[in-house]
Amino acid sequence: MTPDPSSRPVAASDAPRPTVRKKKTGFSAVWIIPVVAALFGLWLTWKYYSARGPEVTVRFETAEGIVAGKTPVLCRSVNIGTVDKVTLTDRLKVMVTMQMTSEAEDLLKQDTQIWVVRPRYGASGISGLSTIVSGNYLELEPGLSKDPRDHFIGLEQPPVTPKGVPGLHLKFIADDAGGVDPGSPITYKGLSVGKIEKRTFLGKTGQVEFDAFIDVLYAGLVHPDTKFWNISGIDLEVGANGIKLRTGTIGALLLGGITFSEPKPGAPESSVADGTAFKLYDSFEDTTKFVMQNPLSYLLLFTESVRGLNPDAPVEFRGIRIGTVEGASFRYLPDDIDRRVPVMIKLDPDLITELPSTGYDASRDFIAENVAKGLRASLKSGNLLTGQMFIDLDFQKDAKPDEVRPFGGYVILPTAPSGGLAQIQEQASALLAKLQALPLEKTINNASDALASIKGAADDLKKTASGFNDHSPLYHDLSETLRQLDETLRSLRSLTSTLDRKPNSIIFGKPGSVPPPKGSNH
Amino acid sequence: MELEHCPRCHARLHLRNPASLQRTIALTFASLLLYFPANLLPILKVESITGAQANTIVGGVIQFWQTGDYPVAIIIFSASVMIPVLKILALSWLCYAAKVGHHPHGMTRLYRVTELVGRWSMVDVFVVAILVAVVQLGSVISIHPGPAAVSFASVVILTMLAAISFDPRLIWDAAGEAEPNE
Numbered sequence: 001m002t003p004d005p006s007s008r009p010v011a012a013s014d015a016p017r018p019t020v021r022k023k024k025t026g027f028s029a030v031w032i033i034p035v036v037a038a039l040f041g042l043w044l045t046w047k048y049y050s051a052r053g054p055e056v057t058v059r060f061e062t063a064e065g066i067v068a069g070k071t072p073v074l075c076r077s078v079n080i081g082t083v084d085k086v087t088l089t090d091r092l093k094v095m096v097t098m099q100m101t102s103e104a105e106d107l108l109k110q111d112t113q114i115w116v117v118r119p120r121y122g123a124s125g126i127s128g129l130s131t132i133v134s135g136n137y138l139e140l141e142p143g144l145s146k147d148p149r150d151h152f153i154g155l156e157q158p159p160v161t162p163k164g165v166p167g168l169h170l171k172f173i174a175d176d177a178g179g180v181d182p183g184s185p186i187t188y189k190g191l192s193v194g195k196i197e198k199r200t201f202l203g204k205t206g207q208v209e210f211d212a213f214i215d216v217l218y219a220g221l222v223h224p225d226t227k228f229w230n231i232s233g234i235d236l237e238v239g240a241n242g243i244k245l246r247t248g249t250i251g252a253l254l255l256g257g258i259t260f261s262e263p264k265p266g267a268p269e270s271s272v273a274d275g276t277a278f279k280l281y282d283s284f285e286d287t288t289k290f291v292m293q294n295p296l297s298y299l300l301l302f303t304e305s306v307r308g309l310n311p312d313a314p315v316e317f318r319g320i321r322i323g324t325v326e327g328a329s330f331r332y333l334p335d336d337i338d339r340r341v342p343v344m345i346k347l348d349p350d351l352i353t354e355l356p357s358t359g360y361d362a363s364r365d366f367i368a369e370n371v372a373k374g375l376r377a378s379l380k381s382g383n384l385l386t387g388q389m390f391i392d393l394d395f396q397k398d399a400k401p402d403e404v405r406p407f408g409g410y411v412i413l414p415t416a417p418s419g420g421l422a423q424i425q426e427q428a429s430a431l432l433a434k435l436q437a438l439p440l441e442k443t444i445n446n447a448s449d450a451l452a453s454i455k456g457a458a459d460d461l462k463k464t465a466s467g468f469n470d471h472s473p474l475y476h477d478l479s480e481t482l483r484q485l486d487e488t489l490r491s492l493r494s495l496t497s498t499l500d501r502k503p504n505s506i507i508f509g510k511p512g513s514v515p516p517p518k519g520s521n522h
Numbered sequence: 523m524e525l526e527h528c529p530r531c532h533a534r535l536h537l538r539n540p541a542s543l544q545r546t547i548a549l550t551f552a553s554l555l556l557y558f559p560a561n562l563l564p565i566l567k568v569e570s571i572t573g574a575q576a577n578t579i580v581g582g583v584i585q586f587w588q589t590g591d592y593p594v595a596i597i598i599f600s601a602s603v604m605i606p607v608l609k610i611l612a613l614s615w616l617c618y619a620a621k622v623g624h625h626p627h628g629m630t631r632l633y634r635v636t637e638l639v640g641r642w643s644m645v646d647v648f649v650v651a652i653l654v655a656v657v658q659l660g661s662v663i664s665i666h667p668g669p670a671a672v673s674f675a676s677v678v679i680l681t682m683l684a685a686i687s688f689d690p691r692l693i694w695d696a697a698g699e700a701e702p703n704e
Contacts, residue, residue, distance in 0.1 A: 028541040030548045037552030041559045044669040
């Protein structure tokens with residue numbers, strides 16, 4: 001401060017007394033500071049905690065690559081949370097506690113899926129390569145359900161298709177997984193239309209369940225009566241219908257695959273609801289097998305060999321399949337003298353169209369009626385090469401009158417001897433039996449006797465011939481006779497030549513020897 | 523309270539710092555309020571390609587302790603946790619002493635120490651400031667201050683202001699008033 005020249009410093013004593021005013025001791029303005037501090041602190045806390053969403057737990061089999069406080073939770077590559085804690089449960093599962101952001105709250109629904117993204121090689125290719133650098137992370141696929149959830153069971157395998165992708169989710173039930181894995185394609189006429197997402201083993205029934213996804217473009221191809229079958233690997237079948245080799249694409253060979261049938265022409269447009277379960281057939285052949293609604297069981301008793309008659313062999317009526325062979329097994333029946341082999345068959349009355357009346361009893365009556373008219377079952381060879389047999393039902397003209405009979409809880413349908421190859425075989429064997437029954441030994445003995453007598457005759461002949469040597473009187477006589485005969489013949493020749501020249505010589509004699517009579521025609 | 527003005531420059535004249543005690547109490551209280559977010563919220567957010575990580579002061583101390591860096595843990599703990607607490611406690615005690623007037627000698631020494639030690643609490647804030655400024659490598663690793671950093675800085679500044687605004691003569695005043703009664 002520059003001192004004012006006009007005013008000298010004032011001595012303390014000279015200085016006027018400072019005016020003293022009493023001020024009300026009120027509230028100091030400084031109290032604004034703690035108020036502001038409180039507000040600021042509250043705001044910070046609120047801001048921090050409002051950015052924090054719910055805390056959720058996920059159960060995994062292993063915590064491989066999950067680091068507490070580091071591993072992020074991503075949804076479509078957007079960070080929506082962090083793993084907070086990784087603990088081991090008493091059942092040796094891994095419990096991962098995640099701190100989600102507030103935006104993630106709407107994503108945590110009942111059907112939300114969470115899995116660990118790590119480098120994988122699977123049916124659908126290589127995935128998660130970026131995690132080699134960045135470390136593993138948890139991927140969250142939001143659910144469509146409305147009910148919230150805060151405890152999840154993590155997926156060990158990432159779902160093949162995201163939840164939100166439009167399409168059809170189906171379930172397949174198969175007896176055998178048959179090389180179909182998650183990621184295996186579902187093809188339709190060679191086009192990939194979907195994928196298998198999950199494979200689970202149903203312990204109760206011993207079957208395998210697949211979760212599958214069909215792209216929305218092709219969802220319309222699936223009808224309630226669509227049949228799905230496995231095209232994994234090579235399907236070689238030798239049956240009554242010959243040898244069949246069936247393979248899918250190379251991809252399907254390697255990865256397994258499923259395909260399905262075309263909708264039947266004229267089938268009504270009917271869609272399939274999400275989550276519908278279909279039976280997955282092992283092969284295309286299986287799809288053509290009968291699924292009988294109310295089958296009629298009959299027992300056939302055959303005296304012939306049933307070799308080549310396999311279960312599932314067809315039962316045909318004049319070439320039209322109306323049933324299936326259930327199986328054949330020999331059961332010792334003390335009453336049965338013929339030791340006939342029982343074969344169980346199932347007929348599907350639904351395949352016999354335009355029956356006079358339908359229903360189980362009506363169908364049974366219909367069969368019984370026709371049996372009375374001569375309907376018989378017989379074994380026929382379906383394939384000469386493989387020897388597969390089938391059951392043929394047909395009317396036999398010369399059938400003995402018979403009828404269906406109940407027998408020990410079964411119904412016996414009368415059988416007839418088989419025609420075709422089996423019949424030929426039977427006749428041939430009958431012929432052989434006859435041949436065998438011939439008195440062959442006796443015949444041979446007779447023949448040898450005959451040969452012996454022939455030999456005797458030959459000996460005699462030899463003896464006779466040995467009599468003709470040049471010293472025997474017979475030989476001499478014979479040669480003499482022959483000489484005379486020769487002479488006679490010679491004279492006979494001269495006679496004939498004379499006769500040729502002069503036919504009248506027979507009357508007038510040889511010229512010279514007898515003079516011809518004079519004077520007639522000279 | 524008496525309020526006087528200088529006749530020459532009309533500046534306010536006080537026998538004692540005006541509203542000293544009230545200011546100190548208010549600032550101490552404010553720093554106490556902010557002490558909670560400063561310790562409960564993360565002070566540092568580390569974002570690297572391996573994920574994001576947020577640490578509180580105590581979390582950091584525990585981490586250093588667990589990894590065996592005991593000296594660092596002790597330094598951070600004393601500078602960032604203990605000193606602010608002790609300062610707030612000391613200021614409160616001083617305010618109480620200014621009213622009651624116990625042990626004026628000891629209290630004055632306490633005041634000196636409090637004033638001296640105050641700035642060292644800023645170690646944490648300095649560390650955060652330096653890290654945030656230096657470690658910015660884009661997507662590889664980057665460090666951001668957490669909400670606690672501001673709170674913590676506020677706590678330290680408020681305690682320092684509180685210590686400055688405290689008038690130690692009040693202790694003697696109170697002691698003088700109290701003595702005749704004894």
